[in-house]
Amino acid sequence: MPSAPDFPLLCPVCRSSLRPGADGARTLVCGAGHSFDAAKQGYFNFLVGKGTAFEADTAEMVAARFDFLSAGHYRPLAEAVAELAAPALAGAGEGRPAVLDAGTGTGHYLRALLDRFAPGRLGSNSTESERVEGGGVRPERSGPETVPLAAIGLDISKFALRRAARMNPEALNVVGDVWQPLPVADNAVDAVTVIFAPRNAPEFARVLRPGGRLVVVTPRPGHLAEIAVQTGMLGIEPAKDERLAASLGGHFAPVVARDLDLALALGPRDVTRLAFMGPAGHHLDPSALAALEAALPPSTSVSARFRISVFAPTA
Known part of the structure; x- marks a missing residue:
């Protein structure tokens, strides 16, 4: 777990700076005495005050997302996001480049960006299951980005953050509401990434440094159309x-936009995982999905269609 100086955090109660407590990185404290202890899984919970109107993903939805993404189906998307965010991070100047992954989920997309900037870590062809559970010698990666990132992954779901903290132990993983003031100092990050997550434009602009970039992923018409109705x-x-x-x-x-199309061949379990891991998962009946899974053919062709858009702050 990184220490607070790796990432300039603000207290979600009083907005003053947070620093490591007496026991080091597992406690964060501010000058006013507000204290936050890391959960045993390695994340911090910054949800304070009134509740959020945003519905957090359930443990079951998070598990479906983790299993689907760990199979590598969306790995090209993660690599494309990392590629488009890299110039802002590589051009950060002196000091350590920093990224905020807003709506980090299980941390798979942030993992690709961390790997890109981490010498000696797994290369882009490795699977997430190897990262989480693999042993032995880890292959070196090559590329110009060799300065490790300071990174924060923020999500409203504590179940997602449990996974993200294990996936990305070198990042600060925080449970927080993107619609509230972000627990990040002004001009603190070089890139903000938002993959299928809410977008708080004023706050993203506030935390970005001059020359920083916002990278947003959205689905395009026809995305998952082959299975959308039946699931x-x-x-x-x-x-x-x-x-x-x-x-x-x-x-x-x-600044720029790039379209990415993926032709997927999914087994029955991954079809239902894909349906259950998104926003519809809050409303879908697991027993109905199980019945659908049993009726699906061994392989279903599915088109995933994404748009990756890069934005620059106007102020």
Whole structure:
């Protein structure tokens, strides 16, 4: 677990700086005496005050996401996000580059970015199961990004953070509400990544340094269309690009966008995992999904269609 100086955190109660407590990295304290202890799984819970209106993912939804992503189906997406975020991080100047992964979930996407900047860690062709449980000699990776990142993974679900803290022990993993003021100092990070998660534009702009970048992943029309109806998944909102631009307007300007299409061949279990791991998982009946899984063919062709958009702060 990294120490607080690796990442300039703010107290979620009084907004003053947090620092390690008497027992080191497992406790964070502020000058006003507010104290936060790490859970035994390695994350901090910064949810304070009134409850959030955002519904956190359940343990079952998180488990489905972890298993699906660990199979590597979305690994090309994780690599593409890391590639587009890397220039802002590599150009951070003196000091350690820093990234905030807002809505980090199980930490798989942040893992790809951490690996890109970590000499001696696993390369891009390794699976997440090898990272979590593998032993032996870990292969070196090559590439120009050799300065380790300071990283924070933030998510509303404590169940997701339990997984993320194990996936990314070198990051600060925090349970927090993205719609509240972020527990991060002004001008503290070089990149903010948001993969299928809510976007708090004013707060993202506040925490980004000059020259920083916001990287956002959204689904495109036709995403998972082959299985959406039969599994009860939510459809893609109309005019999603326009809605994204409007939600960031006044704080960010578009820089570049890249479309990524993945042709997936999924077994029955991964089809139902894919349905259950997203927002529809809050409403789906597990017994109905189990019945669907039993009726599916051995392999189902599914098209995953993503847009990765990069934005620059306007102020």
